[in-house]
Amino acid sequence: xxxxxxxxxxxxxxxxxxxxxxxxxxxxxxxxxxxxxxxxxxxxxxxxxxxxxxxxxxxxxxxxxxxxxxxxxxxxxxxxxxxxxxxxxxxxxxxxxxxxxxxxxxxxxxxxxxxxxxxxxxxxxxxxxxxxxxxxxxxxxxxxxxxxxxxxxxxxxxxxxxxxxxxxxxxxxxxxxxxxxxxxxxxxxxxxxxxxxxxxxxxxxxxxxxxxxxxxxxxxxxxxxxxxxxxxxxxxxxxxxxxxxxxxxxxxxxxxxxxxxxxxxxxxxxxxxxxxxxxx
Amino acid sequence: xxxxxxxxxxxxxxxxxxxxxxxxxxxxxxxxxxxxxxxxxxxxxxxxxxxxxxxxxxxxxxxxxxxxxxxxxxxxxxxxxxxxxxxxxxxxxxxxxxxxxxxxxxxxxxxxxxxxxxxxxxxxxxxxxxxxxxxxxxxxxxxxxxxxxxxxxxxxxxxxxxxxxxxxxxxxxxxxxxxxxxxxxxxxxxxxxxxxxxxxxxxxxxxxxxxxxxxxxxxxxxxxxxxxxxxxxxxxxxxxxxxxxxxxxxxxxxxxxxxxxxxxxxxxxxxxxxxxxxxxxxxxxxxxxxxxxxxxxxxxxxxxxxx
Amino acid sequence: xxxxxxxxxxxxxxxxxxxxxxxxxxxxxxxxxxxxxxxxxxxxxxxxxxxxxxxxxxxxxxxxxxxxxxxxxxxxxxxxxxxxxxxxxxxxxxxxxxxxxxxxxxxxxxxxxxxxxxxxxxxxxxxxxxxxxxxxxxxxxxxxxxxxxxxxxxxxxxxxxxxxxxxxxxxxxxxxxxxxxxxxxxxxxxxxxxxxxxxxxxxxxxxxxxxxxxxxxxxxxxxxxxxxxxxxxxxxxxxxxxxxxxxxxxxxxxxxxxxxxxxxxxxxxxxxxxxxxxxxxxxxxxxxxxxxxxxxxxxxxxxxxxxxxxxxxxxxxxxxxxxxxxxxxxxxxxxxxxxxxxxxxxxxxxxxxxxxxxxxxxxxxxxxxxxxxxxxxxxxxxxxx
Numbered sequence: 005x006x007x008x009x010x011x012x013x014x015x016x017x018x019x020x021x022x023x024x025x026x027x028x029x030x031x032x033x034x035x036x037x038x039x040x041x042x043x044x045x046x047x048x049x050x051x052x053x054x055x056x057x058x059x060x061x062x063x064x065x066x067x068x069x070x071x072x073x074x075x076x077x078x079x080x081x082x083x084x085x086x087x088x089x090x091x092x093x094x095x096x097x098x099x100x101x102x103x104x105x106x107x108x109x110x111x112x113x114x115x116x117x118x119x120x121x122x123x124x125x126x127x128x129x130x131x132x133x134x135x136x137x138x139x140x141x142x143x144x145x146x147x148x149x150x151x152x153x154x155x156x157x158x159x160x161x162x163x164x165x166x167x168x169x170x171x172x173x174x175x176x177x178x179x180x181x182x183x184x185x186x187x188x189x190x191x192x193x194x195x196x197x198x199x200x201x202x203x204x205x206x207x208x209x210x211x212x213x214x215x216x217x218x219x220x221x222x223x224x225x226x227x228x229x230x231x232x233x234x235x236x237x238x239x240x241x242x243x244x245x246x247x248x249x250x251x252x253x254x255x256x257x258x259x260x261x262x263x264x265x266x267x268x269x270x271x272x273x274x275x276x277x278x279x280x281x282x283x284x
Numbered sequence: 285x286x287x288x289x290x291x292x293x294x295x296x297x298x299x300x301x302x303x304x305x306x307x308x309x310x311x312x313x314x315x316x317x318x319x320x321x322x323x324x325x326x327x328x329x330x331x332x333x334x335x336x337x338x339x340x341x342x343x344x345x346x347x348x349x350x351x352x353x354x355x356x357x358x359x360x361x362x363x364x365x366x367x368x369x370x371x372x373x374x375x376x377x378x379x380x381x382x383x384x385x386x387x388x389x390x391x392x393x394x395x396x397x398x399x400x401x402x403x404x405x406x407x408x409x410x411x412x413x414x415x416x417x418x419x420x421x422x423x424x425x426x427x428x429x430x431x432x433x434x435x436x437x438x439x440x441x442x443x444x445x446x447x448x449x450x451x452x453x454x455x456x457x458x459x460x461x462x463x464x465x466x467x468x469x470x471x472x473x474x475x476x477x478x479x480x481x482x483x484x485x486x487x488x489x490x491x492x493x494x495x496x497x498x499x500x501x502x503x504x505x506x507x508x509x510x511x512x513x514x515x516x517x518x519x520x521x522x523x524x525x526x527x528x529x530x531x532x533x534x535x536x537x538x539x540x541x542x543x544x545x546x547x548x549x550x551x552x553x554x555x556x557x558x559x560x561x562x563x564x565x566x567x568x569x570x571x572x573x574x575x576x577x578x579x580x581x582x583x584x585x586x587x588x589x590x591x
Numbered sequence: 592x593x594x595x596x597x598x599x600x601x602x603x604x605x606x607x608x609x610x611x612x613x614x615x616x617x618x619x620x621x622x623x624x625x626x627x628x629x630x631x632x633x634x635x636x637x638x639x640x641x642x643x644x645x646x647x648x649x650x651x652x653x654x655x656x657x658x659x660x661x662x663x664x665x666x667x668x669x670x671x672x673x674x675x676x677x678x679x680x681x682x683x684x685x686x687x688x689x690x691x692x693x694x695x696x697x698x699x700x701x702x703x704x705x706x707x708x709x710x711x712x713x714x715x716x717x718x719x720x721x722x723x724x725x726x727x728x729x730x731x732x733x734x735x736x737x738x739x740x741x742x743x744x745x746x747x748x749x750x751x752x753x754x755x756x757x758x759x760x761x762x763x764x765x766x767x768x769x770x771x772x773x774x775x776x777x778x779x780x781x782x783x784x785x786x787x788x789x790x791x792x793x794x795x796x797x798x799x800x801x802x803x804x805x806x807x808x809x810x811x812x813x814x815x816x817x818x819x820x821x822x823x824x825x826x827x828x829x830x831x832x833x834x835x836x837x838x839x840x841x842x843x844x845x846x847x848x849x850x851x852x853x854x855x856x857x858x859x860x861x862x863x864x865x866x867x868x869x870x871x872x873x874x875x876x877x878x879x880x881x882x883x884x885x886x887x888x889x890x891x892x893x894x895x896x897x898x899x900x901x902x903x904x905x906x907x908x909x910x911x912x913x914x915x916x917x918x919x920x921x922x923x924x925x926x927x928x929x930x931x932x933x934x935x936x937x938x939x940x941x942x943x944x945x946x947x948x949x950x951x952x953x954x955x956x957x958x959x960x961x962x963x964x965x966x967x968x969x970x971x972x973x974x975x976x
Contacts, residue, residue, distance in 0.1 A: 023390070029465065033419050037419075096318045099318070107307060107310060109312065111308070115315050121327070124575065129571065130330055135556075158326065215416055218529050236417045236421065248425055251421060254418075258415050258418050259414050262415065266409075270406060
């Protein structure tokens with residue numbers, strides 16, 4: 005923007021006031037939850053608006069949360085599931101997207117058509133038949149059940165296809181002349197040239213599966229296999245909502261990883277999470 | 285040079301045919317795993333859902349019977365289904381305009397002046413990165429009828445706040461509020477990207493042309509420039525609001541008395557609690573139809589919008 | 592009736608000085624071109640004229656009226672932008688009409704329904720439509736009236752932008768590198784079209800470009816700017832023949848002017864390697880100076896005993912550019928007709944000469960100093976700075 009058009013003083017102050025009010029609402033649950041995680045029950049239920057705890061009860065709340073539910077395990081499950089999903093998504097989507105963008109072959113339009121159809125179908129629609137399938141295979145309540153339905157990301161194929169199309173054909177022709185196989189071209193030419201798209205997709209994939217509740221809610225019964233979102237639901241159910249101190253501590257524990265990651269790599273996170281914007 | 289080259293055409297034709305076969309083989313070789321998975325994980329399950337919707341299958345049952353449109357007829361009579369359907373639409377009608385409007389407003393205000401631009405952007409986007417079920421727990425705490433932040437604050441100005449999540453009149457707006465809280469930052473980022481795409485020379489031209497008031501420049505440059513973005517943001521927010529599940533499952537379980545029962549939660553309950561698989565599948569198709577209808581609006585709008 | 596006066600305009604962004612006390616005045620109907628390398632401040636000066644940016648100091652007068660602090664819409668100017676800045680959602684006709692609508696209809700009458708219902712607004716709109724039709728006819732846009740900008744070619748968009756500017760009949764036209772997004776052939780065509788438009792309208796034009804050909808071919812006044820300073824304002828012919836300093840001499844003219852270091856001998860004679868020059872330099876004996884010679888003023892004669900060696904010949908068809916290596920490792924470029932250069936080959940030895948009275952002299956700081964026959968005129972130039 006050129007500096008030509010500046011707001012007047014009143015307008016600037018009004019802008020700041022409105023934005024600060026909005027920011028207060030946005031931040032309220034973070035601040036209030038964090039504060040409560042350090043307060044003893046008596047203080048939480050005193051109905052006071054005081055933010056800073058009078059008695060520091062953080063240690064007790066956090067150790068209570070950690071002893072009553074395996075939060076370390078939930079986080080680890082989240083990590084395993086997200087990493088597994090991402091790994092398979094990349095392995096399957098990248099070669100397919102490469103073939104769709106750089107090869108002309110009979111059946112290409114059919115595959116691409118399937119991708120476009122797939123983009124419209126959320127997991128909620130396929131959930132029941134998938135559940136029946138996993139039940140038949142005896143795979144319910146397992147990491148496999150958590151990971152398998154998401155090993156194929158049509159959105160990933162769609163996104164990478166767009167990105168790969170922008171890679172000059174000459175670069176790929178040169179690699180072929182140099183004697184690279186198609187497989188080698190993918191992993192040694194195309195992938196290194198596409199890091200921005202891959203990181204953005206990785207962040208998109210990890211955040212959506214880290215936060216997913218619907219599918220784990222259906223297929224997982226055992227506490228030891230629950231990813232973070234489901235872990236919170238289990239913990240709430242067991243605590244039946246009375247002991248807010250440890251509950252807030254638990255909330256902080258499961259929320260912190262992604263929020264911290266966002267604060268550390270903001271630009272990439274914003275690009276990644278808003279990636280579904282490319283979809284349109 | 286080899287001597288067989290003499291009947292050039294035949295050989296060249298064969299080479300071309302081989303090339304074509306080779307290309308098809310590589311193409312399929314590279315995309316086959318993905319294609320198979322798409323078939324197994326997306327296309328076949330979708331078809332199966334459509335077929336299940338025509339049966340009386342119950343989870344775990346031995347028998348399965350084709351019942352035609354009976355599930356849909358039952359749905360027509362099912363008060364709970366209609367309530368969930370209506371709740372989903374009400375929830376969408378409440379949340380979409382608000383979160384799109386606030387997202388646009390936030391983006392415009394943030395872009396209006398350089399002061400604090402990055403800080404505000406970060407703060408507004410923060411909820412998007414937070415684990416929704418966890419933050420829903422905090423909101424439940426803040427919305428607690430007697431001791432929550434909101435009602436305590438209201439009490440200080442002499443207002444008795446309702447029991448936000450247990451009052452049938454307030455539960456949907458309360459859940460909607462949590463959605464808006466999370467979605468606004470996301471929409472803001474999309475609008476910010478849209479604003480970046482408007483060339484600043486257009487604003488200069490508008491000022492030279494005589495658009496002296498900010499509102500005139502907004503009407504002439506900003507709003508038309510954001511038309512495509514606005515449509516897209518509205519569509520994606522609508523799709524997200526149709527999918528509301530986490531907050532319902534964690535906070536209200538559809539209660540009180542179905543006041544917060546929504547389509548997805550109802551499908552979950554019919555399919556996995558009452559085990560009426562066929563019936564739940566039929567509702568899944570209704571859900572899919574809703575999604576496709578909104579996607580059509582988007583495509584229509586993109587085609588018709590032109591510029 | 593709008594003369595234009597720019598007086599001591601200064602602008603800086605933070606610590607960077609963009610415009611350093613720039614003053615220009617041109618009469619009504621002038622075509623003033625601001626030319627200079629990118630980053631010289633010419634576009635900033637134009638935007639200050641438009642009122643899109645405010646100067647830190649100095650005054651602007653249009654038609655004698657002080658507009659220094661008026662907002663853009665009050666300055667009676669119209670502007671054509673580099674990217675044309677057409678409103679993408681409006682048709683050609685709407686784009687051209689918008690400045691008139693904004694000026695003549697109050698905000699509430701512009702509401703889509705009201706403008707149809709109110710007789711007064713309808714009359715105004717009818718008048719506007721007629722004027723827009725006139726402008727479109729003048730620019731050959733009539734058949735495109737209902738198209739959107741995306742459906743137009745570059746040249747057509749350019750014309751719409753011109754139409755939007757001229758429909759208002761402003762006192763001054765501002766054009767910011769309007770041809771830079773067009774391909775070479777179209778650029779030549781639009782150059783002629785804009786010049787013809789200026790001739791027909793008789794309005795004052797201020798035109799910004801980095802292309803010296805545009806500056807030389809279209810303008811009545813050329814202002815050469817560099818690093819925020821105005822170096823010289825003059826007619827194109829004067830700028831070329833009598834540059835006020837070495838920077839202007841080097842910027843205008845292609846191929847570039849040849850510059851040779853020299854020393855002033857006794858009686859003002861120029862002492863430089865390989866060339867004998869007539870005339871006296873208006874500088875004390877012993878001073879170091881620089882001599883500038885335009886390529887077309889250099890004469891080459893094939894001469895086995897000459898001091899120069901031809902190193903390269905570029906043939907453009909109507910003329911030859913001949914590079915000659917001479918004493919002191921300097922390379923000079925001469926512009927010859929094919930006949931004049933007929934006998935020359937790379938490696939040919941040549942003797943060099945300069946058309947009498949055509950060499951220019953500059954002092955060590957690059958300021959023009961008197962040389963040869965026009966000593967008095969050159970002195971005047973020198974002191975005028």
